[in-house]
Amino acid sequence: MGESMLVRVIYIKHMGMGNRQIIEMDPVRIKELVSGRETENIAFRRFLKGMDGNAVDRLVQSLHKEIIPQVDCTLCGNCCSCLKPGISRYDIKILADLEGVSTEEYVLGYCREDEFDGIFLKDTPCRYLVGKRCSIYESRPGQCRKFPYTGENGFIFRLWGIIGFYGICPIVFHIIERLKGSLGFRYRQRNGTIGRE
Ligand code: SF4
Numbered sequence: 044m045g046e047s048m049l050v051r052v053i054y055i056k057h058m059g060m061g062n063r064q065i066i067e068m069d070p071v072r073i074k075e076l077v078s079g080r081e082t083e084n085i086a087f088r089r090f091l092k093g094m095d096g097n098a099v100d101r102l103v104q105s106l107h108k109e110i111i112p113q114v115d116c117t118l119c120g121n122c123c124s125c126l127k128p129g130i131s132r133y134d135i136k137i138l139a140d141l142e143g144v145s146t147e148e149y150v151l152g153y154c155r156e157d158e159f160d161g162i163f164l165k166d167t168p169c170r171y172l173v174g175k176r177c178s179i180y181e182s183r184p185g186q187c188r189k190f191p192y193t194g195e196n197g198f199i200f201r202l203w204g205i206i207g208f209y210g211i212c213p214i215v216f217h218i219i220e221r222l223k224g225s226l227g228f229r230y231r232q233r234n235g236t237i238g239r240e
């Protein structure tokens with residue numbers, strides 16, 4: 044069976060599952076779970092290479108739809124604690140208005156500019172994080188709305204970036220782990236044992 048056909052069959056099987064499970068959300072526990080899986084994830088990246096990108100996107104997006112309702116981001120806030128979202132000119136205008144400063148003052152006071160990454164919020168944790176919640180939720184930047192990007196197309200193409208969030212975001216961790224399972228990915232550790240079912 045060709046790889047794209049294999050992905051399609053697994054996708055259909057997966058869609059039939061309709062199961063709802065309790066998922067691990069504790070960032071400390073997630074950190075423990077991801078420890079030592081770097082080589083495995085490199086192997087998974089190789090495993091995905093050459094697969095039908097559209098079929099993988101459909102599978103990832105179905106996992107995304109399944110997992111998102113099981114996650115309460117207001118009990119986590121981990122991304123806002125340790126990542127710096129990029130912001131557009133549109134975001135800057137909104138945030139500058141909220142702070143009551145000009146866009147130039149906002150960039151000087153609250154942002155960093157990078158030749159490659161553009162403009163991003165400079166503080167970690169984010170200055171708008173209160174407890175584990177975003178205090179400007181309705182006005183949050185576009186990147187914050189899209190994070191962790193698992194509902195978008197181009198998963199294989201963006202995999203390396205997304206794996207960067209594997210130990211930070213429980214959504215990413217569970218999607219990638221379920222994706223490995225759904226695709227039948229096996230990882231043979233150095234001692235010869237199979238690391239993944
Ligand atoms: S603006 Fe809100 S959603 Fe974005 S990083 Fe800050 S606290 Fe999180």
Ligand code: SF4
Pocket residue numbers: 114115116117119120121122123190191211212213214215
């Ligand atoms: S997007 Fe991920 S890291 Fe951010 S609050 Fe939600 S579960 Fe936590």
